[in-house]
Amino acid sequence: EAGVTQSPRYAVLQEGQAVSFWCDPISGHDTLYWYQQPRDQGPQLLVYFRDEAVIDNSQLPSDRFSAVRPKGTNSTLKIQSAKQGDTATYLCASSRDISAETLYFGSGTRLTVL
Amino acid sequence: GEQVEQRPPHLSVREGDSAVIICTYTDPNSYYFFWYKQEPGAGLQLLMKVFSSTEINEGQGFTVLLNKKDKQLSLNLTAAHPGDSAVYFCAVSAWTGGLSGKLTFGEGTQVTVIS
Numbered sequence: 001e002a003g004v005t006q007s008p009r010y011a012v013l014q015e016g017q018a019v020s021f022w023c024d025p026i027s028g029h030d031t032l033y034w035y036q037q038p039r040d041q042g043p044q045l046l047v048y049f050r051d052e053a054v055i056d057n058s059q060l061p062s063d064r065f066s067a068v069r070p071k072g073t074n075s076t077l078k079i080q081s082a083k084q085g086d087t088a089t090y091l092c093a094s095s096r097d098i099s100a101e102t103l104y105f106g107s108g109t110r111l112t113v114l
Numbered sequence: 115g116e117q118v119e120q121r122p123p124h125l126s127v128r129e130g131d132s133a134v135i136i137c138t139y140t141d142p143n144s145y146y147f148f149w150y151k152q153e154p155g156a157g158l159q160l161l162m163k164v165f166s167s168t169e170i171n172e173g174q175g176f177t178v179l180l181n182k183k184d185k186q187l188s189l190n191l192t193a194a195h196p197g198d199s200a201v202y203f204c205a206v207s208a209w210t211g212g213l214s215g216k217l218t219f220g221e222g223t224q225v226t227v228i229s
Contacts (some may be wrong), residue, residue, distance in 0.1 A: 004157070020117075042120075042203050042219030043158070055217065091157060101146045101165075101207065103217065105157035 002026065004106035006092050011113045013082055021077045021109045025094030031055075032105060034067055034077050035091040043064055049075065050097075082113045116141040118206055120191075120220025127194045128228050135223045137187045137204035146189045147180055148205040148217065158203065194227045201225070 005024040031050050035043035046065065047057040051072035053084055060067065065084075069075040079086055089110045093103040100104050115139045127133040129131075146165050150158040162173050164180045164187075175198065177190040187204050201224050205217040 011145040040222070042118075042205075042221050043217075044219070045216055048216065087120075101163060102160060105150075106159075107155070 004030040004092055004094055004104055006106035006109055007088075008109055010110050010112075012114065014114050015083055016081050017113075019079050019111065021090050021092075021111075023077070023092030023105045023106060025073070025075070025092070026104055028096070029094035029104075030072065030097050031095045032069055032075050035093065035105075037089040037091055037108070039088065042062065042098060046077070048089075077114070079111075082111075084113045086109060087113050116144065116206060116208055116218040117203045117220050118204060120204055120223060123221060124226075126226045126228055127191070127220075130193055133191045133194060133225065134222045135189045135191075135202055135225075136203070137206075137220045139185050139187070139206045139218075141206070141208050142185070143208045144182075144185070144197075146207045147189075148207075149176075149178060149189050149216045150203045150205060152201045152203065152222075161202075169229055191225070194225050194229060196229060199225060207213045 007022050011019050011075045033048040034046045035042040036046050047060045047067045048055050051068040052069050064080045067077045089108040091105055093105045095103050125133050148155050148163045150162040151161050152158050178207045179188045191198055201222045203222050204220040207217050
């Protein structure tokens with residue numbers, strides 16, 4: 001069974017530029033999560049979906065960040081105008097369903113904003 | 115909301131020795147507890163999940179203890195070897211009328227095993 005796949009692995013951009021991250025969850029997992037992990041810190045939840053519906057995006061900076069999962073499978077997280085404070089690893093995870101206690105994480109996308 | 119404090123932030127241990135990482139959480143509704151291992155450039159690898167109070171869970175080369183009375187979760191690396199060098203995170207999920215996969219993570223512990 002393939003794991004959670006994320007791309008790209010790395011991204012480097014200037015402040016003000018836009019960037020998108022892509023996640024392919026484990027097949028059959030209906031719940032998908034995006035976490036932000038600043039350097040030397042634990043991951044922090046940004047948003048999560050059940051199928052195509054957003055369940056909680058209260059920690060997503062809505063003025064610059066957006067996330068979609070249009071068909072309930074793959075997901076895209078986009079930063080519209082990146083800031084240096086967005087420098088972090090962005091982790092995607094999936095679980096079998098919304099009440100499943102086990103999350104499976106991808107390898108992440110490491111973003112550096114200069 | 116839930117807060118999770120993890121100590122120590124850095125840990126050096128000689129090969130063959132043991133080491134302990136402790137997490138303290140605040141939400142009494144916390145229900146599931148996890149330890150993850152993160153190697154450089156990799157995602158989070160689940161080591162163990164526990165939910166029973168004061169239960170000792172043994173994995174391969176480590177022991178996990180949950181003490182709900184004191185709201186503490188610990189990871190004991192037994193007989194450390196170089197492959198244990200990594201960052202370890204504890205994580206907690208709360209029962210909020212139903213389980214969810216929303217995890218609150220500790221800050222992480224960088225473990226370095228010295229040969």
